[in-house]
Structure formats: C-alpha cells, structure tokens
Amino acid sequence: MKAFTYEKARTPADAAAAAERHPGSRFIAGGTNLLDLMKLEIEAPPHLIDVNGLKLDRIEPLDNGGLRVGALVRNTDLAADPRVRRDYGVLARALLAGASAQLRNKATTAGNLLQRTRCPYFYDTNLPCNKRVPGSGCSAIGGYTRNHAIVGQSEACIATHPSDMAVAMQLLDAGVETVRANGSTRVIPIADFYRLPGNTPHIENTLQSGELITSVVLPRPLGGAHFYRKVRDRASYAFALVSVAAVVQRDGSGRVALGGVAHKPWRVPAADAAMPRGAGATVDTLLAGAKTTSENAYKVPLVRRTLEAVLVDAKKG
Amino acid sequence: MDDLSDMKLSRRDLLISGAAAATSAAIPGAALAQAQGAGAAAPQPVNPPPTMAKTTLRVNGQRRELTLDTRTSLLDALREHIKLSGTKKGCDQGQCGACTVIVNGRRINSCLSLAIMHDGDEITTIEGLGTPDKLHPMQAAFVKHDGYQCGYCTPGQICSAVATLDEIRQGIPSHVSADLNVKPLLSVDEIRERMSGNICRCGAYSNILDAITEVGGIKA
Numbered sequence: 001m002k003a004f005t006y007e008k009a010r011t012p013a014d015a016a017a018a019a020e021r022h023p024g025s026r027f028i029a030g031g032t033n034l035l036d037l038m039k040l041e042i043e044a045p046p047h048l049i050d051v052n053g054l055k056l057d058r059i060e061p062l063d064n065g066g067l068r069v070g071a072l073v074r075n076t077d078l079a080a081d082p083r084v085r086r087d088y089g090v091l092a093r094a095l096l097a098g099a100s101a102q103l104r105n106k107a108t109t110a111g112n113l114l115q116r117t118r119c120p121y122f123y124d125t126n127l128p129c130n131k132r133v134p135g136s137g138c139s140a141i142g143g144y145t146r147n148h149a150i151v152g153q154s155e156a157c158i159a160t161h162p163s164d165m166a167v168a169m170q171l172l173d174a175g176v177e178t179v180r181a182n183g184s185t186r187v188i189p190i191a192d193f194y195r196l197p198g199n200t201p202h203i204e205n206t207l208q209s210g211e212l213i214t215s216v217v218l219p220r221p222l223g224g225a226h227f228y229r230k231v232r233d234r235a236s237y238a239f240a241l242v243s244v245a246a247v248v249q250r251d252g253s254g255r256v257a258l259g260g261v262a263h264k265p266w267r268v269p270a271a272d273a274a275m276p277r278g279a280g281a282t283v284d285t286l287l288a289g290a291k292t293t294s295e296n297a298y299k300v301p302l303v304r305r306t307l308e309a310v311l312v313d314a315k316k317g
Numbered sequence: 318m319d320d321l322s323d324m325k326l327s328r329r330d331l332l333i334s335g336a337a338a339a340t341s342a343a344i345p346g347a348a349l350a351q352a353q354g355a356g357a358a359a360p361q362p363v364n365p366p367p368t369m370a371k372t373t374l375r376v377n378g379q380r381r382e383l384t385l386d387t388r389t390s391l392l393d394a395l396r397e398h399i400k401l402s403g404t405k406k407g408c409d410q411g412q413c414g415a416c417t418v419i420v421n422g423r424r425i426n427s428c429l430s431l432a433i434m435h436d437g438d439e440i441t442t443i444e445g446l447g448t449p450d451k452l453h454p455m456q457a458a459f460v461k462h463d464g465y466q467c468g469y470c471t472p473g474q475i476c477s478a479v480a481t482l483d484e485i486r487q488g489i490p491s492h493v494s495a496d497l498n499v500k501p502l503l504s505v506d507e508i509r510e511r512m513s514g515n516i517c518r519c520g521a522y523s524n525i526l527d528a529i530t531e532v533g534g535i536k537a
Contacts, residue, residue, distance in 0.1 A: 006387045016325045035390070036410055046365055048387070050434055076423075080489045085497040096492040100514025101484065102477065103411060105423040106430065195376045236492065236513035272512060 002044040009049050011178045011212050012056070015286040019210030020181035022047035028315040030071055030106035032099075033115050034162060040125060040274055042132055044117075056214055059083070065220030068177075069215045071110035075165065076101070078109060079088040088218060089226030090245050094168035102235050107225040110213035113166055113176065113193070116203070117159035117263075118239055119148070130156045131201040147241065152262040157201030161194065161264050162239050168228060169247045181210045187217065194264030205299035220286035224249040225317070227310045230259070232303060242272070242299050243308045252276040256307065258286060261299055279308040328404045328494030351427075356457050372436045377402065378478075385401035385432050392416045394432035395442060403443040403472045414515035416475035417480075424480035443472035446479065455479050466519030474515045478529045485533075503533050 002204040005022075010017035019025050025047035028034055037043040056070035059081050069085060078084055079095035099107065116122065120130050121139035127136035139160050140148055148158040169190050176188040191204050207213070224247045233240040243259035254275045258266040283304040290300055367386045374381045381399055388389070392409075395401045395418070404427060418427045419441040435488040437527030447453035449486070455475050465471045485503050493510040496502045501507055508529050517525065 001388045004387055005368045005369045006370060006431075028431075029398065031431065031434070032411055032426070034421075035429050035431065048431075076489060080487075085490065089497055092490065092497055093492075096490060100414065101511055102414060102417055102424050102426045103483070103490075106425050117500065141471070234513075236510050257353075307330045312503075 001038050002041060002046070004038075004045055005047045007047070007049055010053065010055050012051075012054055012212055012242065013183045015051050015054065016047045016181045016183075016210050017051050017262070019212070020287040021055065022049070025049055028053050029111045030074070030103075031107040031111075032103050032107050033111065037116060037169075040123065040232055041125065042125060042255060050210055051212070052104055057286050058210050062217070063219075067215045067218045069109050069218065070220050071108060071215055073109045075099070075104040075107045075109070075112060076240045077125065078165075080178050081273070087221035088172060089167040089249055090171055090228050092220070093226065093228035094164040094230075094243075097240075098164040100216075101184070109165075110217050112171070113213065113216070113285075114164055115161070115163050115166075116204070118162045119159035120144070122159060134200070134202045143276060143296065146292045147239070147260075148293075148296055149262050150290045150296055150299050151266060152196045152264070152294045153291065154197045154199065154201070157197035159197070159201065159263060160260055161262065162229065163265070164230060164243060164259060165255050166190075166194075166241055167245045167259040169216065170267050171247065172222070172233075173219055175211055175219075177209050177215045177217060179215050180208060191267070192266075197263045204240055204263075221253070222247050225314045227313065229310050231306055242303050242306060244303065246307070246310050246314070248275070248311065250267060254314075256282060256286065258303060261287070264306065275311075279304050283307055283317070326522065348459045370433045371515040374399075374435055374438060374440055376431070376440045377442060383432065387431065387433055388528070389432045390428050391418070391420075391432045392427035392439070393434055395427060395440070398432075401442050401444050405469055405472055407470065407473075413470070413473075414477060415470050415473040417476045417515065419476055419480055422483070424477050441476070443475060446475065453479070455528065455532050458532045459525070462524045462528040462531070463521070463529040464525040465517075465521050468517060470517045470519075474512070474517065474525055477512060477515045477531070478525070481508060481531050484511065503535055505530060505535065508533065508535075 009018055024045055025076050026034060026045040028048045029051050042074050057072040058070045059073055060068045062068055079092045083090045119140055121127050127139040130138050136191060138157055147162050174190045176193050179185050188206060227246045230240045231241040232240055240260035244260055245257045246254055248254040255272045268286050271282050274281040274285050288302055320361055367452055368465040370387050372382050383398055392406055395404050404418055405415040407413035409428045411426045416426055417424050422439050447456045455478050459475055485501055488496050488500045490501050491507055491510050493506050
C-alpha cells in the first residue's frame with residue numbers, strides 16, 4: 001500500500017472541499033472495497049478523507065411516504081430497519097444476499113453504490129485493463145469471460161457491476177443526494193447515476209470530482225410482492241452470476257432489474273411493460289441485443305428461468 | 318484457454334514485464350487521479366513518505382495508545398503493535414474471516430479496516446472473550462465438539478459465532494429468513510448462512526455448527 005495522509009471530515013461540505021484541496025484523494029467510510037484495492041495499489045490515493053463522523057447514519061421518513069437513507073447507514077442496519085423490511089423488501093433481500101455479515105456490518109449505503117468491479121483482470125496488476133490503466137487494453141476480451149457482461153459492454157470493457165443493493169435501488173428509482181465542493185447540492189436519479197463503459201470504463205458514474213453522496217432517497221413504497229433472486233456458485237457469500245430484482249403487483253404488472261449482466265444494474269423501462277406477458281417477453285426486451293461469448297451465453301437462459309421462478313412465486317402470493 | 322495461450326509469453330518475458338509493472342506501480346493511481354480529479358495534474362511522488370498518526374483503542378477493556386503508520390490495519394495493530402496474536406491473518410482481503418473481531422458490539426473483518434479509524438472504539442478479540450482458566454461458553458463448546466483441525470480460523474470462527482447468536486437475538490434478518498417481518502429463528506440454517514463469512518480450510522464445519530448450536534440452545 002502507498003503511504004497516505006489522513007483527515008476526519010466534520011461536515012459533508014467540509015469533506016467535499018477537502019477532496020478538492022487534495023487531488024486524487026478518496027473518501028473512506030466502511031473501506032471494505034477501497035482498502036482491498038489500496039493493498040493491491042490499484043487505488044493509491046495520496047490522501048484519505050474519513051467521512052464516518054458526518055452523522056449521515058440515520059433513516060428518516062419523508063412527507064411523501066418515502067425514506068431518506070443516510071450515506072453512512074450500514075448495510076446490516078438498512079436491511080434490518082422495520083420500514084425497509086416491510087415496504088422495500090426487495091432492498092432488504094438484496095442487501096442480505098450480498099457479502100458476509102462482517103462486511104455488511106461495515107459497508108455503507110453510499111460505499112455499496114460505488115463498489116468497483118470484481119473482474120479478475122481489473123485485480124491482476126500484471127495485465128492490461130482499461131478500467132485500471134486507461135488506454136492499456138482489456139484482458140477480459142478474449143480471456144475467461146464466464147462472469148462478464150452480456151449487455152451494454154464496449155470494445156474497451158466487459159466488466160460487470162458487483163453490487164446487489166444497487167440493483168434494488170435501480171428497481172426502486174432511488175435518488176442519490178450529493179454535495180459538491182462549492183457547497184451546492186443535487187439529486188441524481190439512479191437511472192442517470194451509472195455509466196456504461198464506452199471508451200472510458202474508468203469513469204463509472206456521473207459524480208463530479210470531490211462530489212460526496214450524502215443520502216439515498218427511496219420514493220414512496222410500491223406495494224406488491226418483492227423479490228431478489230440471486231444465482232451464484234455458492235449458496236452464500238459469492239457474487240452473482242445473475243440476479244433478478246422484481247416487484248410484482250396482483251394484476252401481473254411490475255418492475256424488473258438485473259444484476260451480473262452489465263457494467264451497471266440493468267433496467268429497461270420497456271421490459272417492465274412486458275411483464276404481464278411473462279418472463280420470455282420480458283427477458284427478450286431486457287436482453288435485446290445481448291452479445292455473449294461461449295462462456296457466458298448461459299446467462300441469457302439463466303435470467304429467463306430466474307425471472308420465471310420469481311413470477312411463479314409471485315402467483316403463489 | 319486458447320485465447321490466453323495466444324499471448325505466447327515465455328517465462329522470462331513474464332518476469333521482465335512483471336518487473337516493469339513493479340517499477341511503474343504508481344502509474345495507475347496517478348492516471349486515475351488525472352482522470353477523476355479536478356486539475357489533478359500535480360504528479361504524486363512515487364513513494365510518499367509514511368505518515369504517522371496517534372490513535373487510542375480500547376482492546377478487551379484496556380486502553381491502548383498507539384502511534385501508527387496511517388496504513389496500519391486494525392489487524393496489524395492488534396497483532397504487531399499490541400502483541401495480541403490470537404486474531405489471525407488469513408487472506409488479508411476480507412474473504413476468509415480469520416481476522417474477525419468484535420468492534421462496538423459488531424463483528425468485522427479487522428484486515429479491511431484502518432486502525433486510525435477506530436479511535437475510541439471498544440474492540441473484543443479472542444483473548445477478551447475468555448482465558449484458558451475461564452473459557453467463554455463458545456470456546457468451551459468448540460473444544461468439546463472438536464470445532465477445528467489446524468485451529469488457524471478458530472479465533473475468527475469463535476468471535477463470529479458469538480456475534481451470530483447476538484444478531485439473531487437482536488432480530489437482524491438474514492438471507493435465509495423466510496419472513497422479513499418476524500424475528501429470525503434460532504435455527505441451524507440461520508447459523509450456517511450467518512457463518513458463511515468464516516472459511517475453514519480443514520472443513521470442520523459440521524463440528525463448528527454443533528458447537529454453536531449447543532451454545533445457542535437449539536435442539537439438533
């Protein structure tokens with residue numbers, strides 16, 4: 001690990017301003033992904049800004065019936081919150097499907113959104129990776145691609161986004177609230193938060209330099225039956241091969257989002273409209289234009305079957 | 318497999334490129350800083366000097382004042398500075414759970430946490446749970462059920478097991494909880510899921526489960 005200087009920020013605006021003063025610095029909260037990457041020197045920030053003291057660890061009800069989740073709310077606490085369990089089951093289920101209890105105890109809401117890919121070539125510093133060293137090439141293309149993206153990928157990057165929580169946030173149309181170095185705040189709809197890799201896979205979201213996530217806003221509850229079905233190589237403590245987040249209403253309408261298939265949580269509005277016509281029609285829309293390799297072509301039927309299983313469960317009520 | 322062999326690198330080439338990567342290890346960070354930082358043109362020193370910082374931990378009830386390199390993990394602070402070597406370094410990447418300790422009542426991977434971020438925190442390690450003369454009930458149960466073979470993962474398993482039973486009692490749900498809106502069951506399935514962050518290379522899982530089941534008061 002490269003040496004770094006360290007400070008504890010007192011307020012969100014203070015943290016954002018510190019980030020601007022220290023080019024290349026990083027915010028640290030749970031640290032469960034950042035420190036891992038710093039040990040391998042994939043991340044080498046000269047300065048860390050500890051944001052754990054910012055008092056952004058509350059979950060507050062909103063007048064419109066939604067919830068504001070502080071950026072520092074730990075994954076364990078978000079999943080255990082009675083309001084989240086009752087009204088946003090898909091989110092609680094997604095959180096509990098991720099990582100281990102030890103990691104969920106540290107990992108934060110904002111940090112989970114900002115997880116980096118687990119593409120093994122991103123982690124292997126002896127091989128080119130456009131996400132790690134822009135312009136160096138992609139070792140995954142032509143490499144082992146069993147876990148890689150089947151939609152939205154580019155010639156520069158075929159990595160997937162690893163988060164379970166973010167798939168549920170995408171499904172729920174969450175809003176990402178931020179503060180910038182000049183003190184101004186904004187809300188980024190989650191649909192606009194993540195970027196496809198294109199030619200700049202190292203830029204993964206639409207946050208500006210030094211911009212700090214302060215909270216994530218959940219719109220009022222959708223009702224319906226909530227599902228997060230994750231398919232993985234082990235029964236627990238493994239990243240998704242594919243995952244399906246869904247909210248299904250009694251009349252068969254609903255919403256669906258996918259994990260494990262793209263550079264970002266994958267949602268296609270037209271696919272939601274196809275849900276009453278069944279899993280086949282929905283997945284045809286969700287994965288239209290999919291480009292697979294011989295190693296990851298299995299993801300297409302796996303997504304369809306997983307959604308079918310969810311719809312069968314939804315009918316059982 | 319065919320695709321990788323296309324690289325046609327000899328072992329010597331690999332060693333050379335490995336050395337080149339090692340000497341240019343600062344480049345990825347600098348490149349990212351330039352890409353993402355506003356006006357981040359200022360070059361970073363290749364090897365910035367270590368920064369020292371003071372921190373005070375409360376470990377097993379004792380106050381410990383330390384001056385540490387900011388890079389020191391909580392795990393290394395416990396093992397190398399406080400000389401409590403019960404907590405083990407397995408993967409050092411948050412994947413194996415051997416380094417599990419309990420901080421302010423919550424179990425965490427001490428390898429993925431900076432010591433300086435725990436100023437004022439209450440930390441319980443395996444040494445704080447019990448002593449050879451007065452074992453914690455979970456330690457005694459691991460002995461009774463032979464919940465280990467080599468023993469390297471055991472301190473982490475035991476800290477994690479103690480926290481697991483606490484979490485179930487507190488009503489924190491898990492991936493296998495059938496109904497999110499009722500208190501989770503104290504069951505074998507719940508324990509198995511909740512212990513998935515602790516890997517045992519010897520495969521003592523069934524005995525570990527027996528030990529936790531007994532302490533939890535579950536009828537097998």
